Amino acid sequence: MLSRRIANITPSATHAMTARIAEKRAAGENIITFSIGEPDFPTPQPIVEACEQALREGKTKYTAVSGIAALREAVCDKLRKDNGLDYTPAQICISSGAKQALSNAVFALCDEGDEVLIPTPCYVSYVEIVKLAGGVPVLVPTNDDFSLNAENFRRAITPRTKLILLNSPNNPTGAVYSRASLEELGQIAEENDLYVVSDEVYEKLVYDGAEHVSIASVSDAMKERTVVVNGFSKAYAMTGWRLGYTASNLTVSRACNAFQGHMTSCSTSFVQYAALRAFTDCDAAIENMRRAFEERRDYMHARLNAMPGISCQKPQGAFYLMPDVRAYLGRTEGTRTIATAEDLCNFLLDEAGVAAVFGEAFCMPGTVRFAYANSMENIRLGMDRMEAALAKLR
Ligand SMILES: Cc1ncc(COP(=O)(O)O)c(C=O)c1O
Numbered sequence: 001m002l003s004r005r006i007a008n009i010t011p012s013a014t015h016a017m018t019a020r021i022a023e024k025r026a027a028g029e030n031i032i033t034f035s036i037g038e039p040d041f042p043t044p045q046p047i048v049e050a051c052e053q054a055l056r057e058g059k060t061k062y063t064a065v066s067g068i069a070a071l072r073e074a075v076c077d078k079l080r081k082d083n084g085l086d087y088t089p090a091q092i093c094i095s096s097g098a099k100q101a102l103s104n105a106v107f108a109l110c111d112e113g114d115e116v117l118i119p120t121p122c123y124v125s126y127v128e129i130v131k132l133a134g135g136v137p138v139l140v141p142t143n144d145d146f147s148l149n150a151e152n153f154r155r156a157i158t159p160r161t162k163l164i165l166l167n168s169p170n171n172p173t174g175a176v177y178s179r180a181s182l183e184e185l186g187q188i189a190e191e192n193d194l195y196v197v198s199d200e201v202y203e204k205l206v207y208d209g210a211e212h213v214s215i216a217s218v219s220d221a222m223k224e225r226t227v228v229v230n231g232f233s234k235a236y237a238m239t240g241w242r243l244g245y246t247a248s249n250l251t252v253s254r255a256c257n258a259f260q261g262h263m264t265s266c267s268t269s270f271v272q273y274a275a276l277r278a279f280t281d282c283d284a285a286i287e288n289m290r291r292a293f294e295e296r297r298d299y300m301h302a303r304l305n306a307m308p309g310i311s312c313q314k315p316q317g318a319f320y321l322m323p324d325v326r327a328y329l330g331r332t333e334g335t336r337t338i339a340t341a342e343d344l345c346n347f348l349l350d351e352a353g354v355a356a357v358f359g360e361a362f363c364m365p366g367t368v369r370f371a372y373a374n375s376m377e378n379i380r381l382g383m384d385r386m387e388a389a390l391a392k393l394r
Contacts, residue, residue: 033371047274053273063266066092099244107259117165146315165199169206169317173315203230204286319373342360
């Protein structure tokens with residue numbers, strides 16, 4: 001009955017985990033969630049107030065498909081100031097979340113059978129968005145420290161390769177790609193006539209003084225070949241508001257508008273007005289969130305590494321840690337055997353009331369992704385419970 005395209009899709013493992021958590025909570029269990037990629041902070045007050053005002057002023061009608069002019073101008077200012085990128089408002093398409101912006105870009109660029117290179121581990125939706133667009137996802141492993149491996153890209157390129165789907169700072173690894181590695185990848189893209197969709201939604205969340213670099217900024221030629229994707233969910237704690245955007249050359253931005261025009265029209269009108277304040281009045285709120293995330297990263301990283309058999313890199317961005325848990329595979333507790341990272345996540349959920357997502361969902365078996373977008377108190381408690389549960393595995 002279902003179309004082949006839809007029948008071929010793997011549902012999101014993170015959403016599946018959220019449903020399991022809800023069931024357990026409904027049954028009265030206390031669950032600590034490290035599974036959801038969502039800031040635990042409230043949306044900054046100036047944005048909420050601007051939304052209320054927009055509603056009172058009746059800003060409740062369709063806007064242009066590409067978004068209100070003031071927001072597209074504000075996005076241009078932001079890209080100039082933060083990323084050294086010069087775009088005109090006609091090159092910006094405002095969409096309902098970065099996820100829709102990603103879909104717009106991939107559908108705009110990908111023909112049936114086109115190959116799309118995706119460095120792994122990767123965000124759960126990339127493979128599925130590419131498949132929905134008729135493309136063929138080609139997984140390109142990163143190095144052991146989750147940095148880009150140029151040789152692996154070179155080897156993966158065929159005459160059908162069209163696009164690279166890049167994400168820095170990265171979900172699920174937290175890796176922040178260096179300027180040098182992006183320059184090298186840019187060269188590979190130019191030599192092989194490839195486009196890049198660069199997902200930069202975690203740009204504001206970098207630590208230890210690390211620098212976020214957009215691959216669009218490494219050369220004029222790369223700016224022409226790159227679709228920058230960004231959004232408000234992670235930087236401004238606005239996950240439920242659903243607002244994101246693309247910046248690209250005019251041909252691609254017209255295509256994004258044409259596609260979005262038939263899918264969802266514009267994004268929510270009063271949310272667009274509210275978002276104007278994100279750029280002007282929220283620097284202090286963002287910096288407070290960033291500092292809190294950095295402190296949590298340091299604490300959780302130390303706790304995970306102190307657990308026997310767990311080894312965890314210390315990434316410089318986003319709000320995720322992705323430890324290697326292979327030492328636990330093959331262990332048992334009673335009749336329960338831990339054969340995969342997914343089994344380990346189910347064990348932690350049942351035994352410790354701790355929710356995290358298995359690496360298989362991000363194309364990286366043998367690992368588990370922990371989001372530290374939770375209070376210090378919950379992180380402390382969650383790590384205590386996890387440590388005690390792991391000690392039961394023989
Ligand atoms: C790498 C990455 N890109 C895009 C998104 C989607 O963001 P939005 O809420 O703006 O659709 C997420 C959300 O988890 C993400 O982790």
